[in-house]
Amino acid sequence: MYDFAYHRPKSVADAIGLLKGKTEARVMSGGMTLIPTLKQRLARPSDVVDLGGVKELAGIKVEGNNVVIGGMTRHADVASSADVKAAIPALAYLAGHIGDPQVRNRGTMGGSVANNDPAADYPGAVVALNATVSTNTRKIAADDFFKGLFETALAEGELITGISFPKAEKAAYMKFPNPASRYAMVGVFVAKTAAGVRVAVTGAGATVFRVKAMEEALSKNFSSAAIKDIKIPADGLNSDIHGSAEYRAHLVGVMARRAVDAANK
Amino acid sequence: MTISVAMTVNGKSVSGKVEARTLLVQFLREHLGMTGTHVGCDTSQCGACVVHVDGKSIKSCTILAVQAEGSKVTTIEGLAESADKLHPMQEAFRENHALQCGFCTPGMVMSAIDMVKRHNYQLDEATVRRELEGNLCRCTGYHNIVKAILAAAPAMKSAGV
Ligand SMILES: Cc1cc2nc3c(=O)[nH]c(=O)nc-3n(C[C@H](O)[C@H](O)[C@H](O)COP(=O)(O)OP(=O)(O)OC[C@H]3O[C@@H](n4cnc5c(N)ncnc54)[C@H](O)[C@@H]3O)c2cc1C
Ligand code: FES
Ligand code: FES
Numbered sequence: 001m002y003d004f005a006y007h008r009p010k011s012v013a014d015a016i017g018l019l020k021g022k023t024e025a026r027v028m029s030g031g032m033t034l035i036p037t038l039k040q041r042l043a044r045p046s047d048v049v050d051l052g053g054v055k056e057l058a059g060i061k062v063e064g065n066n067v068v069i070g071g072m073t074r075h076a077d078v079a080s081s082a083d084v085k086a087a088i089p090a091l092a093y094l095a096g097h098i099g100d101p102q103v104r105n106r107g108t109m110g111g112s113v114a115n116n117d118p119a120a121d122y123p124g125a126v127v128a129l130n131a132t133v134s135t136n137t138r139k140i141a142a143d144d145f146f147k148g149l150f151e152t153a154l155a156e157g158e159l160i161t162g163i164s165f166p167k168a169e170k171a172a173y174m175k176f177p178n179p180a181s182r183y184a185m186v187g188v189f190v191a192k193t194a195a196g197v198r199v200a201v202t203g204a205g206a207t208v209f210r211v212k213a214m215e216e217a218l219s220k221n222f223s224s225a226a227i228k229d230i231k232i233p234a235d236g237l238n239s240d241i242h243g244s245a246e247y248r249a250h251l252v253g254v255m256a257r258r259a260v261d262a263a264n265k
Numbered sequence: 266m267t268i269s270v271a272m273t274v275n276g277k278s279v280s281g282k283v284e285a286r287t288l289l290v291q292f293l294r295e296h297l298g299m300t301g302t303h304v305g306c307d308t309s310q311c312g313a314c315v316v317h318v319d320g321k322s323i324k325s326c327t328i329l330a331v332q333a334e335g336s337k338v339t340t341i342e343g344l345a346e347s348a349d350k351l352h353p354m355q356e357a358f359r360e361n362h363a364l365q366c367g368f369c370t371p372g373m374v375m376s377a378i379d380m381v382k383r384h385n386y387q388l389d390e391a392t393v394r395r396e397l398e399g400n401l402c403r404c405t406g407y408h409n410i411v412k413a414i415l416a417a418a419p420a421m422k423s424a425g426v
Contacts, residue, residue, distance in 0.1 A: 001286045002286070003266060003284050003285055003286045004266065004285050004286065005266045005285065006266060006268060006285035006329070006331050008331070008334075031327060031328060031329070031332070032309065032327060035288075035309075035327045035328070035329070036308060036309050036327065038286070039307065039308070048285065050329075050331075050332060052332055076321075099398075099399070100312070100398035100399025100400075101322060101376065101379070101380065101383075101396055101398070101399055102312060102315055102322050102323050102324045102376065102399045103309070103324075103399060105321045105322060105323050106323055106324075106327065106328065181310075182398060
């Protein structure tokens, strides 16, 4: 790891101030992705701005029909939150199945969503629940946030401050974890909210995507039987030593049906 | 960039000068000479480096020493009351032959204590196996580690630790 200048601001305003004009600076939340990246010398930031001391960024609030989760909220805190379990149990379940207990004690929602790893779990929940990502400058709808492989709508120096998830009438997440890394080979988040039914797939493509054909079928009949004949094209899906594109396409169907069954329980 | 850090390690106040990039595990091993915490993979996967920071188990190879500023850190060296009075989890590992080469053991024990407390001293085998996802062992096949943790849970409860 190359050395860098380290900063530990206490407020979002101070963090933004520290990032200003430093094009090679990086923010750090849980560090569970950033530190391994620095060790491999895949990044060489001049400055690391640690959000760990920014109290206003961590926490979970219920605001009307929404659960609002701060960017610095750790996966373990989402998994064990009574508010999240009551409002959107599928989201607590998802957080409790990220990596391992030690990763969940450090990794954060803001870091995971900003990083947009193709195999990350949270993007599935953000898109399926039609969540809104808040930054220091604006609010971004889920459908406009994830742009591609490790790519998001965030501008340079823009920070995720929190994410607002509408409560779901029914929701479930089913993940086929890679047996070694525990990242999603394929994860499907199915949700029925006031805005309708959404099916979001993570792990299978370059970034999270929706399956409109399944959403239409489930809007008419929210049962796994309604989607059993819907085939996912393998074209453009991820293909690697862990599984071919065809295998992942098949898994999307299996995980989606399991998710619908779990949501109906 | 050189930074001064201060934290509590196993109940003692410690401080030192580190680089911004110094990992907590390097601070423990190389600055404080506490080599009980191991580095197995250095890629955040094996759990040999697990310590507690403010009561939570974390991988000390994936946190900077400066991030632990002001924290209470507990390592494997901080568990036993004395050389002949081990922590109930260490005792259970010994009783159940839960280690062979011992390389993974410090991390296993630290993860195990955190999991027992988080589950309020009540665990079943499936829970223990799932909770051990972040700890790799190349020798034992895990079976005796799981047995040891299940045995230690009630022992920790009655010892009040
Ligand atoms: C062994 C292991 C297993 C894992 N398994 C899984 C898994 O199964 N599923 C899964 O989804 N993830 C998994 N992860 C990743 C983990 O969830 C990370 O915590 C997460 O991807 C990044 O979150 P972080 O808080 O650690 O971010 P960091 O590492 O601190 O940051 C990641 C990136 O996001 C940027 N960033 C951080 N915070 C913000 C913010 N608030 N605003 C804007 N940009 C920001 C940083 O600059 C950096 O580029 C695993 C990680 C490890 C080490
Ligand atoms: S050395 Fe830290 S996880 Fe392997
Ligand atoms: S006892 Fe050898 S690695 Fe676990």
